Amino acid sequence: MTDDLLARHRAVMPGWMPIYYGEEAIEIVSGSGRRVSDASGRTYLDFFGGVLTNMIGYDVAEINEAVQRQLATGVVHTSTLYLIREQVELAEKIARVSGIPDARVFLTNSGTEANETALLMATNVRRSNQILAIKNGYHGRTFATMAITGHRSWSSSSLSPLNVSWLASGDRLRGRMAGMSAGDIAEAAVDDLREVLATVTAGDVAALIAEPIQGVGGFVAAPDGVLGAYQKVLNEFGILLIADEVQTGWGRTGEHFWGYQAHGVTPDLITFAKGIGNGFALGGVVGRASVMNAVPAISFSTFGGNPLSAAAGNAVLDYVLSHDLQANAARVGSILLDGLRALDLPILAEVRGKGLMIGLEFVRPGTTEPDAAATVRVFDECKRGGLLVGKGGLYGNVIRIGPALTLTEDEAREGLAILVDALNLVDAEARIG
Template identity: 50%
Template sequence: MTHDGARNGTLLSRHRKIMPPWMPLFYEEPLEIVRGDGCMVTDSRNKTYMEFYSGIATNTVGYGVPGIEEAVRERLRTGVVHTSTFYLIREQVELAERIADASGIPDPVVFFTSSGTEAVETALLLATQYRGSHQVIALRYGYHGRSFGSLAVTGDRTWQGRGLSPLRVAYVHGGERRRGALAGLGDEDYVRACARDLEETIQTCTPERTAAMIAEPVQGIAGAVPSAPGQLAAYQEVLRRYDIPLIVDEVQTGWGRTGRYWGHQWHDVAPDVLVFAKGVGNGFAMGGLVGRRAIMSALTAPSISSFGGNPLSLTAALATLNHIDACDLPARAGQVGALLLDGLRKSLADEPWVCEVRGQGLLLAVEYTHPGTLDPAPEMAAKVQEECRVLALLVGLGGSFGNCLRIMPPLTISDEQAVQATQIITAATREARG
């Protein structure tokens, strides 16, 4: 059977015919990006935009970065793009050593995958094997991937689908503090209440052994919702009393995006397993996990990842980390992120549809609700996103209720670009409300 007839239509109509309906596209008229340079991209109609979504926090250092391009071309010239992990791979060992050193985990072991979802799935597999339990604790509003196991620990109904699960999961409070039973509490009271809730959950809703707790330092898909100060540390204090490992999901928060190398470094916690992906490859498929040797050695049968840790992605990842380190991009993300966050808070302070501007570093969001309420306004957020595009700025759309602009530019943006983006988002918000 051929599809020649479909190929005669527009790219959009062909996409809708051949791709699954659950794979959404942004914008009323979806665009095709064909070129990129720094944080600027150009579409197939030759319009250029500032790209402040970074391929979902993946293009950490931007588009068309010379050092990364040169390293990848040199690897391609060897003719060895892929072998397998049954052979020694020099770049694999070098990158693993760098990640192990950066993790702060004692006696660490590293395993590479091809995505964050696969990395989370591997972490869950190891934890359940290590503890002999399929009970996991996760956070409400959390997101951890699109596979059977990772969706099971995703505490966001928007992404869960029908909720079938290979795991038994108990959910405790995440970073959302304006809704729910604990709304309105100050930092210390909120953290104490969360810790009590976790301990009660362990004592009453879980079996004798729990495999792990999994948490994001900033809940990205929920709309850049940071954990409360001290919340993750309080959780880990409780977990240690029951010998429950902590898996920290740094897929979106790692590699400097929050203003520190790892998002958990803001929270005084020590992960037993740290999951990473996205930004480490700057667009090349790369994920993995680093953890304590006892947990990482829990499998009793051989296991591999066919594409995890392939030479091409490893080469790109090493070049990306070189760029991050040489330019001190975590510090840069903290500086320009504060400029962007403060600017948006000031310029949107009187906007009746704006509920909150929040985030950390360059993982930010603007949440829209109906004026004077906490009722989500996804239609308003969508209008603002469309208006931003008209003004040549690309931002994401998401949040647990679909009512947030997601702002995650490359860590290399200039102060001037941050100010320009602030002006565009403000103008787009005013235009959208009419």
């Protein structure tokens, strides 16, 4: 049945849509807690959560009940041309936790759409289509968001409605920042920003958009404080700061509720999505009222923040706060990070991340040369061991770990054991090879 579904998928879906595990692709048909089952009946511990989206896990009573209550009204959609109580309540909560005074919220269907909206607002405020973006970043798959995506594998077109200037990433293994200390990276980053502003822009730049931790880029992050150092320079020119928190928000890093808070800044705009819907299509922008209100024409979202997804979002955010999932991410994430950092394997160049956002970068032993093949082997061995993880990185050589924030300590140790077995096996193969 799975093979037939794979063939049907290939026959009707575009070829550029990736699907994990190739000929052994799985169909996930049920889930509970942090576990999912495929069509053959095999159960897996899920350490990727639908790309960091199933943030509370599967089959969560509080979310199910909120959605069922809304379904029982018979109203799934009305559009934002009418008052939507669930949307207003969710926006109020997001504004309160955003850290932005007098915030306004606009709800969308996805992170891509959220980033498009933030770009619309920033370019209107500044009357400029010039944007600063960071190499190795990812912000979406639409025309403008591809233009600010500094990751070759995800850039499907060189055409752009924006004039984009690029800043160096915080990658400490290779590139401009390789081998630098945290302090030196911060200094180099500021020098890079000033050089870019002085040389390749017309001066009236609209905004810098940055992920506090680069998601698709393989969970690469500049040292804490770099966004703060950037903002001091940005403020000299009136340039806005957009924090793309699609993957880092809602307490996932453990240290803070938002990734930007590690940097001592207050963004003008924050974009969010993924986890806030726990699988329901929901994203948005929260920001300063003066920026959010800058759109000079009528605009709205037909489906964004509809009664059903907003009901789910309210239940998700209530659950995150009432169960202090940020603290759980810090506690349980430390089990994984400590266990992985204790390994001394030539194929494993770096274990990085915060909380329940962890990246493992693979190289050819004795070098910094990316080893995508070893990454795929670890990826496949994890699946054979009953663990689902993600992949990413500029060179396809990073395992991405982003479990539900409800992950228990026992589940963390269980997943860690499977990971360690896979890593040791693939490392041994590399030594022999």
